[in-house]
Amino acid sequence: MREAAEILPRGEREAGRKLPQRDGGSFVFVKGLVFLLAGLIIFCILFFADILVKEDSGLGISVGVSGLTLIIGMAKGFSFTGVAQGIGEVAFEVPVLPCVLILAGIVLSLAAAAAGAADLFMRRSVRKNAFFSFGVSIYFIVLTVLLISPLPIRAEDFFQNEVLFYQQFHLSGPVFVVILLSALTGAFQLGISEKNYANLKRYAPFYGMLIIPAVLIVLFCIYPIFLQTVMSFKDYRLATGIWGSTWVGFDHFVTMFRDGEIVYVLWNTVYISLLKIVVSILFPLILAIMLFDISGKLSGYRKVVQTLIYIPHFFSWVVVYAIAYAFLNNEGVINSLLAQLGIAEKSFLTSERYFITIQLVTFGWKEIGWGTIIYYAALMSIDGTLFDAAKVDGAGPLKRLWHITVPSILSVIVFMSVLSLGNVLKTAGGEQLLLFYNVPVRKKALVIDTWLYFRGLSDLEYGLGSAMSFFQSFIGILLVLGCNWFSKKFTDRAIW
Amino acid sequence: MLKSKGSVGEFIYQAVCFTIAGLFALVCLYPLLYTFFVSxxxxxxxxxxxxxxxxxxxxxxxxxxxxxxxxxxxxxxxLWVSVLKTLLRTVGGAVVAAILGYVLSRQKLPGKKLLTGVVVFTIFFGAGLIPNYMVVQELNLVNTIWSLIVPCLLNTWYALIFKQFFAALPSEVEESAYLDGTTELQMLWKIILPMSKPIFASISLFIMVDSWNSWFDAMIYIDVVHSDLWPLQYYVSLTFNNLTQVDQGTAGDWQEIVGTSGDVPDIAVRMALTIISLLPVLVAYPFFQKYFVKGVYMGAIK
Structure with a gap:
């Protein structure tokens, strides 16, 4: 409150009643308290939670090792005991180096808590202390990377066979919590000054509410990325689990690019995507312009048309497939019509020849109408007097189109194109192609997303699938960055 | 019908626009009617x-x-699975997106830049099918209804649309309310939320349609043994028998419905199923059309 008084006008009124103290006591207190508490929480997690797990997925045995277990075991001359799920107490060994490294991390976290305590009790705010928190965070990131990497540290499995450390042990979830928490504490120490402390207090409840989205982001956005990166370079086996599986370097990428089908996969992905981009930009644009140019007297008609053309967008691909099936199957309406004309039955859905056309037509049917909205909005923002003036000057409809309409929305068109090009490896559309998939059209229906489903998920080649996704995301982000740069340079719009 | 004041060219252009727009509308409508007729x-x-x-x-x-x-x-x-997951996903998804969007829209909130960075990053750099599957598996959600709800609860796009909306609200009202001693929570509850009914409507409707229409998640997360957790859309896709060859092969019970016997042709049963599965969306659409369109506008203006 006192700090608020220095910044905000509300303070001026309060100042009349209560003289503001200029010591900033509350700020320093809160900051120190947060620092100390976060340090203690982190220490407790490291000390009591199972941060290290010894696991044999094949046998289904896993033993959690907490900081406490480590210290007791080290004190007993490096002989450890822990409780394995469903089996009971087991004795095992942990190599010396990881023990020492983890212990050092625990000590570091204690030092951070101590720095917090010092700040709190001496009523001071030392910004440099933030580096204790960042230190803990970075230390555990490095440690995680070290311990899951193929370092030649020997360990024993449950049958006393010698294996590499990472094949038996891995750091577990709580360590990621520690990394995140200490990074956040560090950011808090560094980012919160007396100036924005008032704002911090003002918005305090929202940080609490943010927990749900934050957990979802970490679990379903960030952790999968981490997993994908690790899995791309590992030979994942169910028996050894994610962490215990052997590192194989770039093997998956080599396999991927030597695969007999990869040529179709990549070609189809880019080819279908580019065609879809053309369909999803050009046709909505033309249609939007036509709708816009329909004379104002017929606005009722225009509204009806707009209502109708948006409908297909709301149907699932399953429904679209069902409708396409009704039209195109061997006894469907199109074949019946052909029969009336004396043309032999064609199996549209199971022949390579028509596959891509069918994809484009169904895609167009679903999305063209909906796509008009964005152009229509852009057209609505054009100054209407321009058109009137052009009309008075005797410009025909095509001239107006060319000299007013197109130039006015050119930036939107370029922006939309650039945005779509950035997504070129994803636009081909897994869901749609999977539904239209059947064995005879395999050659045309394999794109990255369908390949991922067949090879990765159905054939259980998780490593290979992850490598493909990694490749897809990596090229994707490069394309997005490039396209954004391009968009910024040549139009006034950019994604960020 | 068309009163052309100008030249013949003007009239022809009007006629072309009129006809093509109308034709396209028919193209959109007819397959739907056809499906219904066949059923x-x-x-x-x-x-x-x-x-x-x-x-x-x-x-x-x-x-x-x-x-x-x-x-x-x-x-x-x-049907029950579809309704349940749609309800839970809509309520949960709208709340989560609104929270994130609201926090991102507070200009003075310390840490906003960091958060925005993370959110934008996750939009452009996602993980693929398999890592996502493994996360769901590690969380023991496979073969539960939660696998159809929780992983897609947070949609960062919708959060950004919320952000656009909240950021565009006049900040003078909020500032003056704040100076009058209103806390941020009261402000959210009493001033912001009542003003943001349209955006909540738009986003909820989008999520509702998304989740009613989703079937792929059921295909990967729920196996044949738990077929009582299959949503309607996946069920419909199975009756077309394309994917059964890749999905563990046994969807026999489901195929029973489109068996050969009886007084209705297979195709009619399939189309009837299709109509049932699209009916909720179709019925809701006319009432909410303006919210859908508004939602796109808000997403587009960045």
Missing amino acids: LVSKAEWTDSNGLVMFLPRHPTFAAYVRIFKTNTYILTS
Whole structure:
């Protein structure tokens, strides 16, 4: 409150009643308290939670090792005991180096808590202390990377066979919590000054509410990325689990690019995507312009048309497939019509020849109408007097189109194109192609997303699938960055 | 009908626009009607006409619908799953997106830049099918209804649309309310939320349609043993028998509905199922059209 008084006008009124103290006591207190508490929480997690797990997925045995277990075991001359799920107490060994490294991390976290305590009790705010928190965070990131990497540290499995450390042990979830928490504490120490402390207090409840989205982001956005990166370079086996599986370097990428089908996969992905981009930009644009140019007297008609053309967008691909099936199957309406004309039955859905056309037509049917909205909005923002003036000057409809309409929305068109090009490896559309998939059209229906489903998920080649996704995301982000740069340079719009 | 004040060119252009727009509207509408017509056809008529039923059948019958609901109870189970997951996902998804969007829209909130960075990063750099599957597996959500809800609860796009909306609200009101001693929570509850009904409507509707229409997640997260957790859309996709060859091969019970016997052709049963699965969206659409369109506008203006 006192700090608020220095910044905000509300303070001026309060100042009349209560003289503001200029010591900033509350700020320093809160900051120190947060620092100390976060340090203690982190220490407790490291000390009591199972941060290290010894696991044999094949046998289904896993033993959690907490900081406490480590210290007791080290004190007993490096002989450890822990409780394995469903089996009971087991004795095992942990190599010396990881023990020492983890212990050092625990000590570091204690030092951070101590720095917090010092700040709190001496009523001071030392910004440099933030580096204790960042230190803990970075230390555990490095440690995680070290311990899951193929370092030649020997360990024993449950049958006393010698294996590499990472094949038996891995750091577990709580360590990621520690990394995140200490990074956040560090950011808090560094980012919160007396100036924005008032704002911090003002918005305090929202940080609490943010927990749900934050957990979802970490679990379903960030952790999968981490997993994908690790899995791309590992030979994942169910028996050894994610962490215990052997590192194989770039093997998956080599396999991927030597695969007999990869040529179709990549070609189809880019080819279908580019065609879809053309369909999803050009046709909505033309249609939007036509709708816009329909004379104002017929606005009722225009509204009806707009209502109708948006409908297909709301149907699932399953429904679209069902409708396409009704039209195109061997006894469907199109074949019946052909029969009336004396043309032999064609199996549209199971022949390579028509596959891509069918994809484009169904895609167009679903999305063209909906796509008009964005152009229509852009057209609505054009100054209407321009058109009137052009009309008075005797410009025909095509001239107006060319000299007013197109130039006015050119930036939107370029922006939309650039945005779509950035997504070129994803636009081909897994869901749609999977539904239209059947064995005879395999050659045309394999794109990255369908390949991922067949090879990765159905054939259980998780490593290979992850490598493909990694490749897809990596090229994707490069394309997005490039396209954004391009968009910024040549139009006034950019994604960020 | 068309009063052309200007030249012949003007008139022709109007006529072209008028016709093409109308034709396209018909192209959008007709397949839908066709699906409905076929769902009403009887076996006799279907055989007589050699599959050429382009308009309302001469003797429309609801036999296909009756058969769907009478053959077994899967349809009811899957409808219930669809409704349940749609409800939970819509409520949860809108709240989560709104929270994130609101926090991102507070200009003075310390840490906003960091958060924005993370959110934008996750939009452009995502993980693929398999890592996502493994996360769901590690969380023990596979073969539960939560696998259809929790992983897609947070949609960062919708959060950004919320952010656009909240950021565009006049900040003078908020600042003056704040100076009058209103806390941020009271402000959210009493000032912001009442003003943001349209955006909540838009986003909820988008999520509702998304989740009603989703089937792929059921295909990867829920196996045959737990077929009582299959949503309607996935069920419909199975009756077309394309994917059964890759999905563990046994969807026999589901195929029962489109068996060969009976007085309705297979195609009519399939189309009837399709109509059932799209009906909720179609019925809701006219009432909420303006919210959908508004939602796109808000997403587009960045």
